[in-house]
Amino acid sequence: MAEDFDKVFAGLRQLMLGAASGMTVAKDDPGSLELRTPTIDPKTKQPGWFGTVTIKKTYVAYHLMPLYTHPEVAEGISGELAKRKQGKTCFNFARIDEALFDELARLTKVCVRLVDR
Template identity: 40%
Template sequence: MSQSDFPEIFNHLKAYLKNYEHDLVVKQDNDSTYYLDSEKVFPKNKKPYFFGAVTIKKNYVSYHLMPVYMFPDLLEDLSPNLKKHMQGKSCFNFKKN
């Protein structure tokens, strides 16, 4: 798998996040990063809640989904194949489709 495959992976993962963009704020949208925040902000620092992002990195495509911190049951039905891509609790790294 080469880095030339990363845009295809990126676009596939981006499509999942785009399903939620009507309820969120698009912070960044370019060929290598798609980043969504909530409209709600933390009371203490007034910064928005980070919802999710997909980013092309040097050796993989990274997918972050922050709601799993508040709703850990979202992880209960992950397939074994998807679990192989987990890096921490809310990050998944992909090198191939």
């Protein structure tokens, strides 16, 4: 299973890096990618959170933090992608699904535009 998760992680990592090319890579370790926004969060005085891809015990988590402040963006996602959503910002995958990855890439690009406002 871990080998499969490595492949899922690799696919989601590439997806996030490609769709969110304007974000700053804060961490890029095996099994863990963290992207920050180029803008400074007024509360923390640090670059804001954009997203993460992380291997967990039973899935690979894909977080898009702009969905926390703009939940309406996720209202138009497909039922299949909605089944993968946990909480406000996280999508969980245990295997590669090209159609859902394509939809997630489009959603990530929308989130990038929200950060650029």
